[in-house]
Amino acid sequence: xxxxxxxxxxxxxxxxxxxxxxxxxxxxxxxxxxxxxxxxxxxxxxxxxxxxxxxxxxxxxxxxxxxxxxxxxxxxxxxxxxxxxxxxxxxxxxxxxxxxxxxxxxxxxxxxxxxxxxxxxxxxxxxxxxxxxxxxxxxxxxxxxxxxxxxxxxxxxxxxxxxxxxx
Amino acid sequence: xxxxxxxxxxxxxxxxxxxxxxxxxxxxxxxxxxxxxxxxxxxxxxxxxxxxxxxxxxxxxxxxxxxxxxxxxxxxxxxxxxxxxxxxxxxxxxxxxxxxxxxxxxxxxxxxxxxxxxxxxxxxxxxxxxxxxxx
Numbered sequence: 001x002x003x004x005x006x007x008x009x010x011x012x013x014x015x016x017x018x019x020x021x022x023x024x025x026x027x028x029x030x031x032x033x034x035x036x037x038x039x040x041x042x043x044x045x046x047x048x049x050x051x052x053x054x055x056x057x058x059x060x061x062x063x064x065x066x067x068x069x070x071x072x073x074x075x076x077x078x079x080x081x082x083x084x085x086x087x088x089x090x091x092x093x094x095x096x097x098x099x100x101x102x103x104x105x106x107x108x109x110x111x112x113x114x115x116x117x118x119x120x121x122x123x124x125x126x127x128x129x130x131x132x133x134x135x136x137x138x139x140x141x142x143x144x145x146x147x148x149x150x151x152x153x154x155x156x157x158x159x160x161x162x163x164x165x166x167x
Numbered sequence: 168x169x170x171x172x173x174x175x176x177x178x179x180x181x182x183x184x185x186x187x188x189x190x191x192x193x194x195x196x197x198x199x200x201x202x203x204x205x206x207x208x209x210x211x212x213x214x215x216x217x218x219x220x221x222x223x224x225x226x227x228x229x230x231x232x233x234x235x236x237x238x239x240x241x242x243x244x245x246x247x248x249x250x251x252x253x254x255x256x257x258x259x260x261x262x263x264x265x266x267x268x269x270x271x272x273x274x275x276x277x278x279x280x281x282x283x284x285x286x287x288x289x290x291x292x293x294x295x296x297x298x299x300x301x302x
Contacts, residue, residue: 084202086200086202088198091198091207092198094200095209095227095229098229102229154200154202154207155205156205157206161229
């Protein structure tokens with residue numbers, strides 16, 4: 001059973017967080033070990049398994065980046081230790097931004113540039129990312145999301161470096 | 168996780184940090200990234216056209232200690248080697264030398280990829296076919 005099935009939600013990059021939370025709390029209550037003190041060990045184990053699954057499922061789906069990765073994984077678009085080559089032009093751009101940040105040059109500009117990049121990437125595939133289910137999403141669309149997911153990793157590194165510099 | 172002495176040494180005193188002229192025909196530039204952590208590594212070699220030996224190597228890496236140490240060590244090893252010898256540098260040699268833990272092996276792979284990509288950039292500039300990566 002995948003995490004979406006566990007919560008009875010359609011597979012999607014965009015989920016209603018309020019609904020997710022509600023379902024998570026309901027299931028947390030349902031499988032709380034305190035309610036199963038009188039049952040035999042096999043059942044205790046089962047309950048513990050469910051409550052762990054519930055927590056893992058919630059933590060994964062509640063976080064946008066983790067959710068992206070998870071959907072791409074269950075759709076078999078990325079493997080666990082995927083080695084993915086981004087275009088050289090992209091790496092060059094990331095190298096330049098890293099250099100600017102580490103040299104402390106025009107940090108405010110860097111910050112804006114990074115935010116613009118992210119916004120533009122998101123906008124380009126907004127339809128896919130906000131679709132309530134993936135029924136009309138093609139394999140090519142998923143490849144786009146994969147690219148987005150990996151590009152974001154580089155940006156998140158840049159943001160951490162920026163935060164360090166501005167301390 | 169504890170870094171080995173050698174990693175720490177390369178991390179605090181990285182060798183050969185810098186840039187070579189990427190437009191020069193005698194310079195090969197390798198630019199690689201680690202998508203899982205967002206690290207980027209640039210490694211450059213300068214090749215003597217007559218002897219075909221690597222006379223200089225520089226790198227710049229934005230990444231964790233192991234990634235910096237791996238590329239620093241790689242540039243040390245590259246100097247004085249022929250292209251063929253450089254092609255034979257294996258990531259596991261780096262792992263062994265730096266005593267990298269399993270979770271950091273990918274940093275050494277990145278350095279090996281950077282070496283191969285720099286060599287092939289040099290070859291492409293000089294009208295030579297790329298050497299296939301048998302990884």
